[in-house]
Amino acid sequence: xxxxxxxxxxxxxxxxxxxxxxxxDTRLFxxxxxxxxxxDGPWSTxxxxxxxYFDRAFKLLSGHEDNRSSLQYKRVVGLMEFHEPxxxxxxxxxxxxxxxxxxxxxxxxxxxxxxxxxxRGLDKGMAHFEELGVLVERIxxxxxxDMTLSxxxxxxxxxxxxxxxxxxxxxxxxxxxxxxYEPMRKRWVTGTFDLPRNPFTGKAVLLVPKRFLRxxxxxNPDDWFxxxxxxxxxxxxxxxxxxxxxxxxxxLARTRAELIREWTKDREGQAARPYDVDRDPKGxxxxxxxxxxxVSSHPISAQDGESVHDFMGRVVAxxxxxxxxxxxxxxxxxxxxxxxxxxxxxxxxxxxIVQYYCLANGVRVDREVxxxxxxxxxxxxxxxxxxxxxxIKKMTNNDYWDGLEKQLTSYLTSxxxxxxxxxxxxxxxxxxSVSRTKDLPKRTASAAxxxxxxxxxxxxxxxxxxxxxxx
Numbered sequence: 461x462x463x464x465x466x467x468x469x470x471x472x473x474x475x476x477x478x479x480x481x482x483x484x485d486t487r488l489f490x491x492x493x494x495x496x497x498x499x500d501g502p503w504s505t506x507x508x509x510x511x512x513y514f515d516r517a518f519k520l521l522s523g524h525e526d527n528r529s530s531l532q533y534k535r536v537v538g539l540m541e542f543h544e545p546x547x548x549x550x551x552x553x554x555x556x557x558x559x560x561x562x563x564x565x566x567x568x569x570x571x572x573x574x575x576x577x578x579x580r581g582l583d584k585g586m587a588h589f590e591e592l593g594v595l596v597e598r599i600x601x602x603x604x605x606d607m608t609l610s611x612x613x614x615x616x617x618x619x620x621x622x623x624x625x626x627x628x629x630x631x632x633x634x635x636x637x638x639x640x641y642e643p644m645r646k647r648w649v650t651g652t653f654d655l656p657r658n659p660f661t662g663k664a665v666l667l668v669p670k671r672f673l674r675x676x677x678x679x680n681p682d683d684w685f686x687x688x689x690x691x692x693x694x695x696x697x698x699x700x701x702x703x704x705x706x707x708x709x710x711x712l713a714r715t716r717a718e719l720i721r722e723w724t725k726d727r728e729g730q731a732a733r734p735y736d737v738d739r740d741p742k743g744x745x746x747x748x749x750x751x752x753x754x755v756s757s758h759p760i761s762a763q764d765g766e767s768v769h770d771f772m773g774r775v776v777a778x779x780x781x782x783x784x785x786x787x788x789x790x791x792x793x794x795x796x797x798x799x800x801x802x803x804x805x806x807x808x809x810x811x812x813i814v815q816y817y818c819l820a821n822g823v824r825v826d827r828e829v830x831x832x833x834x835x836x837x838x839x840x841x842x843x844x845x846x847x848x849x850x851x852i853k854k855m856t857n858n859d860y861w862d863g864l865e866k867q868l869t870s871y872l873t874s875x876x877x878x879x880x881x882x883x884x885x886x887x888x889x890x891x892x893s894v895s896r897t898k899d900l901p902k903r904t905a906s907a908a909x910x911x912x913x914x915x916x917x918x919x920x921x922x923x924x925x926x927x928x929x930x931x
Contacts, residue, residue: 462748463667466659469627473738477623477667479745480549483660484811484827486745487804488550488735489605490668492590493678495612497732502619503669506612511587513539513611517574518583525575535646536574540567543638543648545609547658547666548616550673551602566603572596580717588724590679594713595720597706604677610648613639613666617653620667624656632657634664670737675744679727681709687726688712688719741795743805750791751812754782762821768846769879769914771821776881776918779813789922792887798924800887803854806922807837810852810883814838832874834867839875850881855893855919860884864903869911882917889923 464471464479471479480486496507517536524532541564544551573592577583582591589607593599609616617639624631631654638648655664685692692712713720740746760778762771782788791809792801811827818825823842828835831849838850849871853863864882872880884900886893897919904917 461660461752462745463656463665465749465752467627467629467656469629476669476671477619478670478673478737480665480667481745481748482549482658482665483815484748484808485549485551488673488675488737488744489601489677490548490550490608490672491674491677491734492604492608493588493727494672494674494732494734495608496588496728503615506615509615510608510611511589514574514586514589514592517571518578518586521571521574522578522583525578533571533575537564537567537571539646540570540574542567542607542610544606545613545638545666546661547636547664548609548668549658549665550609550668551605566598569596569598570603570607573599576714580714582717582720585721587728588679590677591720591724593677593679594681594684595710595717597710601677601680609666609668610638611641616666616668617655619669620655620665621653623667629656631655636664636666671732671734673737674733674735675742678730678733679724681706681713683727684713684720684723685709687723688716691719692716739795743791743794743801743809747791747805747809747812751809752816754786754788755813755816758782760817760821762823768823768840768842768848769916771823772840772848772850772881773916775814775817776883778817779810780918780920782813784921784925787925789924792885792922793924800854800922803852803857803885806854806885806920807852811838814840831871833870836868836871836875847875847877848879848881849875849877850883852883852885855884855886855896856888856890860896861903864915864917865907868915869907869913872911872913878912879914880916882915884917884919885922886919887922 461482462479463482466482492507492510495503495510498504498506517539520532520539521536524530527533570592573596576595577586577592590604593604613636617636621631633652634655634657635650635652636655637650639653640649640651642649653664655666657663658665758778760774783792788809792806793799794801807827811825815825818840823840826839826841827837829839836849837852840848840850849868851863851868853860857863859867868880868882872878882904884896886897900917900919904915908915
């Protein structure tokens with residue numbers, strides 16, 4: 461459910477703020493480079509505040525970078541501990557809106573990056589803390605976004621209060637973790653603010669400007685490597701540099717630190733390129749709105765005495781109809797390349813359809829539930845005695861048959877659940893897709909006989925179809 465849907469407000473492309481999905485994190489990230497590009501208005505000083513936070517860490521560690529047991533080093537580790545800012549509903553979390561943030565382990569990793577920067581003189585004149593992500597591994601887009609949101613959280617609180625006031629929304633006094641920084645004690649503390657409440661978490665909702673969102677940070681390790689590749693190749697007398705992994709990029713960056721500052725200076729001349737939130741070419745969030753529209757015109761009600769397993773069968777059939785006959789398949793392809801989206805896209809679209817049916821019929825939906833050796837895609841529960849697990853796989857997935865015969869059955873065993881569904885999504889007519897479509901019924905029946913579980917499978921035809929006007 462989106463913010464606008466819950467608060468019953470109309471939104472359009474002219475609105476400045478991103479309309480978040482309240483019960484699932486959207487896989488978009490706040491890019492500090494886009495904040496850097498703000499030359500006037502209330503956000504024009506935000507990037508300097510962001511860099512100032514890291515400047516304090518540089519100054520604290522300078523002169524102590526070789527002593528990891530020093531008080532200064534430990535204080536910097538404390539400064540780099542950021543809790544996942546779940547109020548924004550952004551990032552990589554597959555289920556709900558509560559992620560990992562930067563715990564002590566990652567805080568030490570960031571501190572190591574600061575240490576490497578100090579040793580190489582990059583602490584002087586740093587204008588973009590994303591440079592740290594080139595010096596160590598694991599400082600990825602999620603972490604960069606989380607750090608940005610955490611350090612500037614007070615600004616996003618003010619922004620949200622401004623938008624909420626303009627919309628006339630009801631606000632509640634809510635605690636916001638790690639929203640106030642105490643410079644004397646060098647730690648983040650909880651503050652209480654009047655803000656909109658997320659009905660799914662009971663916590664505050666914080667909004668962000670759409671123009672700050674990207675799929676990847678502008679300044680990222682791969683972009684540094686692309687910028688520096690020719691120089692590195694010439695200097696290292698290499699004819700080709702292919703399949704360079706993140707560890708190798710870090711090693712190369714440490715040997716040629718001057719290229720990092722040269723790279724960021726070059727990129728400053730580029731125009732800001734935020735993700736097109738309104739068009740949503742990758743389908744990161746519009747699936748929720750489109751799914752809700754379909755469900756409202758295609759209601760399903762549980763029948764008397766109907767099991768959850770049978771109810772899910774009717775829901776699966778409705779989803780199949782949506783994809784195959786209501787142009788739902790078009791949401792599973794990237795607008796800019798016409799190539800199939802990542803498998804998570806079909807999972808999110810499926811969630812968007814089934815969550816409304818299940819909510820209306822007393823069935824709880826949980827996504828990415830960890831059972832045994834890994835997470836099952838979906839669990840549907842009506843009571844302690846009525847539960848169904850469901851897996852979704854692209855037909856071209858290398859783990860396709862394992863998804864049915866090993867993963868799903870393993871999850872059912874761990875969960876002591878006897879009912880499972882396997883959804884196979886077909887995007888093309890390649891031989892592997894044709895054969896897997898043909899073999900799905902018998903392989904499902906065989907797995908059911910061998911395990912004793914009640915297994916059911918359905919394949920979804922997501923191949924592009926001509927519109928009626930072109931027939």
